[in-house]
Amino acid sequence: MAATPKGQRTEAAFLGAARQVFAEKGYFNAKISDIAEVAGRSPGSFYNYYENKEEILEALLDQFSTEVLEASLKSRTGDPLEGIRGAVRAYWLTYRKYLPEMIGVFQMSMTDPEFAARWQANRAAGIRGVLAGIRSAERTGHRVDLDHGTLASALVSMLESFCWTWMAMGGDPDVDVPDDETAIDTLSALWYRTVFHPVPGCACGCNRT
Secondary structure: OOOOHHHHHHHHHHHHHHHHHHHHHOOOOOOHHHHHHHHOOOHHHHOOOOOOHHHHHHHHHHHHHHHHHHHHHHOOOOOHHHHHHHHHHHHHHHHHHOHHHHHHHHHHHHHOHHHHHHHHHHHHHHHHHHHHHHHHHHHOOOOOOOOHHHHHHHHHHHHHHHHHHHHHOOOOOOOOOOOHHHHHHHHHHHHHHHHHOOOOOOOOOOOOO
């Protein structure tokens, strides 16, 4: 049965309230009663939509993934570098928007095997997107002699780790904090050069041309 407009508004209120409470208190310190209070609903009504706090975090993770995908698709152009930059920008800005949730996801993935599997599924979607880009590059004549799956995993991991380091951990010692454009340009250049640029005498022996 489709949700009623009232039900959709209530669910949206819980999602928005959860985001606010996670930002103010952190995921582990947040309580369902806190979320219900901010949403202006009763704690009992929370359970009409979510079984527990973990489930609403999963719903917010889905929102994060959807926003990254939609923003990435809107940025697609015939220019490979601009397409990569658009995907990186979408991830970087959305990660910052959902930082409290991403911290909660990381914490849960370290303590809950089921949530770790959920996060791996989220990564898999990103890896599939990168793989599609690699295959597209090869169709236009760019030979990528690195293992495609490993390369896609490495690129997704680069985005995740860089965002975590600078947004959640406060950055690296003795390195100036990059502004958005510096961060996006650096990540985009690394991704683009790895896929599209030849690497003469590469130590890995790939001999790309």
